[in-house]
Amino acid sequence: MQLIECPWCGPREETEFHYGGQAHVAYPQDPAAMSDEEWAHYIFFRANPKGPFAERWSHSAGCRRWFNAVRDTATYRFHGVYRLDERKPTIS
Amino acid sequence: MRPQTPGAHLPEHPDFLWRNPEPKRSYDVVIVGGGGHGLATAHYLAKNHGITKVAVLEKGWLAGGNMARNTTLIRSNYLWDESARIYEHSLKLWESLEDDLGYPILFSQRGVLNLAHSLQDVRDSVRRVEANKLNGIDAQWVEPDEVKKLCSIVNTSSDIRYPVLGATYQPRAGIAKHDYVAWGFARRADQAGIDIIQGCEVTGFVTDGDRVTGVRTSRGDIAAGQVALCAAGHTAVLTEMLGIRVPVQSHPLQALVSELLEPVHPTIVMSNAIHVYVSQAHKGELVMGAGIDSYNGYGQRGAFHIIERQMAAAVELFPVFARAHLLRTWGGIVDVTPDASPIVGRTPYRNVYLNCGWGTGGFKATPGVGWCLADTIARDELHPYTAPFSLDRFITGALVDEHGAAAVAH
Ligand SMILES: Cc1cc2nc3c(=O)[nH]c(=O)nc-3n(C[C@H](O)[C@H](O)[C@H](O)COP(=O)(O)OP(=O)(O)OC[C@H]3O[C@@H](n4cnc5c(N)ncnc54)[C@H](O)[C@@H]3O)c2cc1C
Numbered sequence: 001m002q003l004i005e006c007p008w009c010g011p012r013e014e015t016e017f018h019y020g021g022q023a024h025v026a027y028p029q030d031p032a033a034m035s036d037e038e039w040a041h042y043i044f045f046r047a048n049p050k051g052p053f054a055e056r057w058s059h060s061a062g063c064r065r066w067f068n069a070v071r072d073t074a075t076y077r078f079h080g081v082y083r084l085d086e087r088k089p090t091i092s
Numbered sequence: 093m094r095p096q097t098p099g100a101h102l103p104e105h106p107d108f109l110w111r112n113p114e115p116k117r118s119y120d121v122v123i124v125g126g127g128g129h130g131l132a133t134a135h136y137l138a139k140n141h142g143i144t145k146v147a148v149l150e151k152g153w154l155a156g157g158n159m160a161r162n163t164t165l166i167r168s169n170y171l172w173d174e175s176a177r178i179y180e181h182s183l184k185l186w187e188s189l190e191d192d193l194g195y196p197i198l199f200s201q202r203g204v205l206n207l208a209h210s211l212q213d214v215r216d217s218v219r220r221v222e223a224n225k226l227n228g229i230d231a232q233w234v235e236p237d238e239v240k241k242l243c244s245i246v247n248t249s250s251d252i253r254y255p256v257l258g259a260t261y262q263p264r265a266g267i268a269k270h271d272y273v274a275w276g277f278a279r280r281a282d283q284a285g286i287d288i289i290q291g292c293e294v295t296g297f298v299t300d301g302d303r304v305t306g307v308r309t310s311r312g313d314i315a316a317g318q319v320a321l322c323a324a325g326h327t328a329v330l331t332e333m334l335g336i337r338v339p340v341q342s343h344p345l346q347a348l349v350s351e352l353l354e355p356v357h358p359t360i361v362m363s364n365a366i367h368v369y370v371s372q373a374h375k376g377e378l379v380m381g382a383g384i385d386s387y388n389g390y391g392q393r394g395a396f397h398i399i400e401r402q403m404a405a406a407v408e409l410f411p412v413f414a415r416a417h418l419l420r421t422w423g424g425i426v427d428v429t430p431d432a433s434p435i436v437g438r439t440p441y442r443n444v445y446l447n448c449g450w451g452t453g454g455f456k457a458t459p460g461v462g463w464c465l466a467d468t469i470a471r472d473e474l475h476p477y478t479a480p481f482s483l484d485r486f487i488t489g490a491l492v493d494e495h496g497a498a499a500v501a502h
């Protein structure tokens with residue numbers, strides 16, 4: 001269990017949050033023009049890096065807002081959280 | 093004399109299990125990953141096909157990944173025909189594996205109860221029992237009083253939050269000693285001349301057009317005629333190096349054991365709705381598992397609140413556990429697919445085969461998938477039992493959707 005920093009509420013227990021998987025997966029620009037393979041990649045295929053990962057979290061038992069985080073999947077450490085309208089921070 | 097717990101006397105190991113050879117410069121087949129699946133594939137390559145110029149490369153110690161961390165449940169009561177076929181093929185192999193390996197694996201067919209807690213659970217369960225029967229798999233629907241007879245410590249009173257309305261029962265399901273299974277396969281493969289190389293991490297691939305000609309490892313380059321990826325939770329790390337996308341997500345999955353207890357729990361009990369499952373190990377520990385931690389992770393550990401929830405569920409279902417002490421917890425890294433079914437078969441590289449996505453339930457498949465993958469490698473043709481699990485099903489839409497269908501995914 002660890003503290004996760006909600007951009008609005010500050011640090012809260014991990015149990016208050018809900019995980020939303022990879023961040024920055026944009027809805028296709030021109031869905032009607034997509035091949036089956038492109039659809040499959042949009043729906044089923046997600047990055048799965050060992051290391052820093054930009055992902056979505058929702059503070060579901062708090063302010064109920066979604067935000068993004070860069071978290072290291074090998075150490076589970078959060079490197080930074082940011083709002084949906086903010087740019088992904090660069091992690092050195 | 094003090095009373096003895098049955099099974100407390102585990103067999104002695106022979107002094108010698110397998111060699112620790114230096115890697116050769118070239119092999120006909122290189123298997124990446126020395127877990128159960130990689131070792132079983134090696135064994136059946138030698139036994140069924142006479143192919144022995146084979147190396148199993150393991151970055152850590154033999155079977156130190158999920159093979160050493162799983163809760164060892166073996167069953168074949170899956171809903172869909174495709175799944176039923178491969179898991180039942182595997183269960184049949186388990187039934188004669190001890191003889192085949194010449195090594196004790198303590199396979200104990202004590203049956204599994206998958207509990208139903210709501211009317212919908214009951215209907216889904218009965219449907220699965222009928223599907224199992226049509227596939228020649230032993231399955232029954234049992235009422236709460238029969239659940240009580242099969243496992244007297246289950247709380248079957250009607251006034252609990254998730255009352256037990258009955259269960260599916262597969263009598264041939266069971267558990268085995270996972271370490272022994274790995275050692276048995278390793279020993280047999282070694283005896284056949286296959287090199288099992290520990291402390292050898294695959295760090296890249298040497299490619300030539302649509303073929304892989306070798307693997308780069310922490311112990312030098314090794315040429316390979318064919319390559320099989322059996323890296324479970326780390327598959328995405330390998331396929332990334334090959335530029336292949338695979339729809340797997342790696343998650344921590346935790347389990348725990350209690351202190352040693354007298355025999356109290358004669359079968360396996362699983363519950364989908366409150367998500368806990370329990371068996372009693374040969375020595376007497378209660379072995380329990382839950383669902384995956386929600387986030388992606390490679391850390392071989394998970395969060396404590398998952399354990400807390402799982403224990404709350406266990407104590408509701410088995411009130412006698414309230415006084416048992418937790419001895420240790422651990423985590424493995426499992427590779428989960430969108431349809432909760434494995435991915436086995438070809439990759440865009442002609443001579444590279446993929447075996448992954450077994451998620452939380454691949455231990456039971458160990459002999460079955462090893463058998464089929466060895467056959468695929470030997471004949472360069474997909475085995476009919478694993479053919480439905482190819483990577484392209486995510487594009488064609490021919491998913492084998494076992495989410496929910498197969499009763500707790502382990
Ligand atoms: C807590 C827990 C409980 C489970 N319970 C059950 C259960 O009750 N029943 C069931 O059927 N299944 C269960 N499973 C799932 C089961 O353990 C896995 O599906 C199965 O073990 C996967 O196949 P494997 O044995 O080959 O994987 P692993 O044993 O993980 O083997 C993969 C190996 O590849 C190695 N590797 C990775 N990358 C590299 C590299 N680059 N170079 C060299 N080697 C590499 C790893 O070190 C590892 O040893 C459970 C899993 C966990 C974690």
Ligand SMILES: [Zn+2]
Nearest residue numbers: 006009059063
């Ligand atoms: Zn908040």
